[in-house]
Amino acid sequence: MTDSLTQRWMRPCTLVYGVLMGLTLITWAVGMLELQGLGVTFLVLGLALLKGHLIGDWFMGLRSVRGFWRWVIVFWLLLVGGLVGAAFWLSV
Amino acid sequence: MQYQSQSVAKLYFVAAIGLFVGQILFGLILGLQYVIGDFLFPAIPFNVARMVHTNLLIVWLLFGFMGAAYYLVPEEAERELFSPGLAKLLFWVFLIAGALTVLGYLLVPYSSLADLTGNDLLPTMGREFLEQPTITKLGIVVVALGFLFNIGMTILSGRKTVVNLVLLIGLVGLAVLFLFSFYNPDNLVNDKYYWWWVVHLWVEGVWELILGSILAFVLIKTTGVDREVIEKWLYVIIAMTLITGIVGTGHHYYWIGTPEYWQWWGSVFSAMEPIPFFMMTVFAFNMVNRRRRNHPNQAAVLWALGTAVMAFLGAGVWGFLHTLAPVNYYTHGSQITAAHGHMAFYGAYVMVVLTIISYAMPMMRGRQAANSNRSQVLEMWSFWLMTVSIVFITLFLTGAGILQVYLQRFSENPMPFMMVQEKISLFYWLREIAGLVFLVGLVLYVASFFVGSKDPEVAVEQAASPTA
Amino acid sequence: MRQLNPLERQGEALRYPPGDLAVWIFILAELSVFAIFFAAYAFTRMQHVALFDQYQATLDRTSALYNTLALITASYFVVRAVAAIRENRAAQSRNWLWAGVGMGLLFLVIKGAEYAHHFAEGVRLSTNTFYMFYLSLTFFHFMHVILGIIVLAVLAVRTGQGHYDAASHTDIESGASYWHMVDLVWLILFPLVYVMH
Ligand code: HEM
Numbered sequence A: 001m002t003d004s005l006t007q008r009w010m011r012p013c014t015l016v017y018g019v020l021m022g023l024t025l026i027t028w029a030v031g032m033l034e035l036q037g038l039g040v041t042f043l044v045l046g047l048a049l050l051k052g053h054l055i056g057d058w059f060m061g062l063r064s065v066r067g068f069w070r071w072v073i074v075f076w077l078l079l080v081g082g083l084v085g086a087a088f089w090l091s092v
Numbered sequence B: 001m002q003y004q005s006q007s008v009a010k011l012y013f014v015a016a017i018g019l020f021v022g023q024i025l026f027g028l029i030l031g032l033q034y035v036i037g038d039f040l041f042p043a044i045p046f047n048v049a050r051m052v053h054t055n056l057l058i059v060w061l062l063f064g065f066m067g068a069a070y071y072l073v074p075e076e077a078e079r080e081l082f083s084p085g086l087a088k089l090l091f092w093v094f095l096i097a098g099a100l101t102v103l104g105y106l107l108v109p110y111s112s113l114a115d116l117t118g119n120d121l122l123p124t125m126g127r128e129f130l131e132q133p134t135i136t137k138l139g140i141v142v143v144a145l146g147f148l149f150n151i152g153m154t155i156l157s158g159r160k161t162v163v164n165l166v167l168l169i170g171l172v173g174l175a176v177l178f179l180f181s182f183y184n185p186d187n188l189v190n191d192k193y194y195w196w197w198v199v200h201l202w203v204e205g206v207w208e209l210i211l212g213s214i215l216a217f218v219l220i221k222t223t224g225v226d227r228e229v230i231e232k233w234l235y236v237i238i239a240m241t242l243i244t245g246i247v248g249t250g251h252h253y254y255w256i257g258t259p260e261y262w263q264w265w266g267s268v269f270s271a272m273e274p275i276p277f278f279m280m281t282v283f284a285f286n287m288v289n290r291r292r293r294n295h296p297n298q299a300a301v302l303w304a305l306g307t308a309v310m311a312f313l314g315a316g317v318w319g320f321l322h323t324l325a326p327v328n329y330y331t332h333g334s335q336i337t338a339a340h341g342h343m344a345f346y347g348a349y350v351m352v353v354l355t356i357i358s359y360a361m362p363m364m365r366g367r368q369a370a371n372s373n374r375s376q377v378l379e380m381w382s383f384w385l386m387t388v389s390i391v392f393i394t395l396f397l398t399g400a401g402i403l404q405v406y407l408q409r410f411s412e413n414p415m416p417f418m419m420v421q422e423k424i425s426l427f428y429w430l431r432e433i434a435g436l437v438f439l440v441g442l443v444l445y446v447a448s449f450f451v452g453s454k455d456p457e458v459a460v461e462q463a464a465s466p467t468a
Numbered sequence C: 001m002r003q004l005n006p007l008e009r010q011g012e013a014l015r016y017p018p019g020d021l022a023v024w025i026f027i028l029a030e031l032s033v034f035a036i037f038f039a040a041y042a043f044t045r046m047q048h049v050a051l052f053d054q055y056q057a058t059l060d061r062t063s064a065l066y067n068t069l070a071l072i073t074a075s076y077f078v079v080r081a082v083a084a085i086r087e088n089r090a091a092q093s094r095n096w097l098w099a100g101v102g103m104g105l106l107f108l109v110i111k112g113a114e115y116a117h118h119f120a121e122g123v124r125l126s127t128n129t130f131y132m133f134y135l136s137l138t139f140f141h142f143m144h145v146i147l148g149i150i151v152l153a154v155l156a157v158r159t160g161q162g163h164y165d166a167a168s169h170t171d172i173e174s175g176a177s178y179w180h181m182v183d184l185v186w187l188i189l190f191p192l193v194y195v196m197h
């Protein structure tokens, strides 16, 4: 039953879409409120990485892949997050 | 060979090999002049020999590319060449113009050559790689236009394949970018800026498309792997080449008076330039491993794989070595640059031209698909001799370069240029010896065309081979 | 086979992601360029914290918000397009693709207005290091959005012409993956350049 399977995948994607929109608003609000500090910075970075992970897992469909390709986006996010996080941490 | 007109390529290939020999002889002269300063002075000064060495290189590679196009375009388009007569005519025009130019370099002082050829009317001379008199440059443009017309008409009215289209884009790009050699602003910064549009955007841009399509053609023919698979790789390689290579020009804009952001753009984008070369390596080995048959011309397969590896090493690895601005700050214009220049030019463009020659020549000389065993064995020997000597030339120059950079630019008490040159002269001697081995390899290469011509052809083994 | 919908074999995971492997290799290469650029931004900022913070404040976060929402929405539309073609609903798939194109164009318009504003104020690449990064990063991404839009539009046209169905639609999956990559990169770029300080 292709139909139900596709829909079973579509429904969480719609949910993910909602979450992505919500998290974006949070990030924006943090910016507008001029919240400061390392904690805030890491929160914003963490949200961005989480959003990226959702895109990779659901929109790109990597959830249903195994092996190397399952993890490429996660790996990329960790790399970018690690480097950027380190730079911001070191600059306070 | 499926179409009669493909055989015009033979002329071009023969000329290419002849000029190749000349290029190497002048390389050896140069190498000796590095350690024996007055060798052949005043008959052939270093600057003249250098000009002949590099210009012959470019010209024979162009002959090689044109020959490659005349050979593969009809086969891909599944029709005869639009005009074989035009191809022959342009061959002679190009050869004679080239010969006269080199004679001009050798026989009259460069400034007299400039006067003789009316350089003051449209000054374009005097810049590395673009030393040709303006009239020679105009001749090149005419030849290129005629060539593109011929090839273009063949492609447009025949079967359109990805290999042909990529090759055509590469060749058109080559010609268009060459037009910047006519732009010679007085401002040195601007001059250098656009000079790289020819030099860099050639070797790290449009020539890579030519390289990719020739390699793809030979791999399609020798491995029997589906065209669709190979075409897909070609697309990705080309996209990556252009994305990284165009802005990558910035790695030449660090210290010439251009804005500072080039240090970032140049570093980031050119650092990614090895990717397409790496993809090419993976691609070539992948295709050979998935081959449907063992082609009898194993020498051509060896050249193809060699190209993929050496291009990555020379352009990718040795290019990356000095491409980041903080590194280039020290290595700029040192022997590291020369090391990279040699391996990259040899690994990518010399080798791909030798690949297509190796693949096409036997058929143009009346063989079914390949040369005799003896000839192929000799050719493979020449492959290894030339390739290993270029590796050594590169390593010696890299050694020389590291010392040079250290002594002259990095240490607490920097030494003057000429003093450093003396200290590293051992490396130059070693380079010259490696160059002699290269010459031996080249002689064997030429000999391989004359050896075993009476022997039977290597059997065409159609049987599918187990994938390696 | 690769055309198969990953969901049709939920039990046994796939070895390769949806779409063409060559495109995925391309995506990885692109992601590496962006990773280097992001790291370069962050590490350069270490030397110029005050400058970066000062000029970051001149950016228009609300435009960036709209742009982020537009890209996420475009991505979601593209997901729907893939789902539709997997169920053989080509016309719907085509419409979702066009909707994705629309969102992409919206992004270009908003971003274009932002650029116009900055240029009018005399901001250039050489103005200062922050603006150099801001313009370089966002413009490089901008070019990717344009490329992504072209890809989606071509796919929409071809889908409309009936080139794809439930059994064979690797191109759509490839184009979708590429578009998601463009979105993914922006999701990092937005907080990094507009918000984090
Ligand atoms: C087949 C491709 C390539 C060829 C034939 C080639 C050839 C050359 C040559 C001849 C030069 C010296 C130019 C001069 O006279 O000043 C040069 C310079 C340079 N190349 Fe390449 N190159 C290739 C690819 C690359 C790649 C992929 C990179 C980077 C990853 C690179 C990085 C550089 C850099 C940074 C310089 C400037 C060196 C300096 O500052 O002195 N090249 N290349």
Ligand code: HEM
Pocket (backbone or CB within 6 Å): B024, B027, B028, B030, B031, B034, B050, B053, B054, B057, B337, B338, B341, B342, B345, B346, B350, B431, B432, B434, B435, B436, B438
């Ligand atoms: C196929 C083989 C060869 C290729 C592709 C090649 C290519 C080149 C190129 C591109 C340059 C300009 C480099 C630059 O601007 O940095 C050059 C210069 C030079 N080449 Fe070669 N070459 C080859 C063989 C040789 C050999 C065998 C020798 C000598 C043993 C040699 C000696 C030199 C010397 C001495 C220079 C001048 C370097 C300078 O100006 O400091 N080359 N060659």
Ligand SMILES: [Fe+2]
Pocket (backbone or CB within 6 Å): B200, B204, B248, B249, B251, B252
């Ligand atoms: Fe370059």
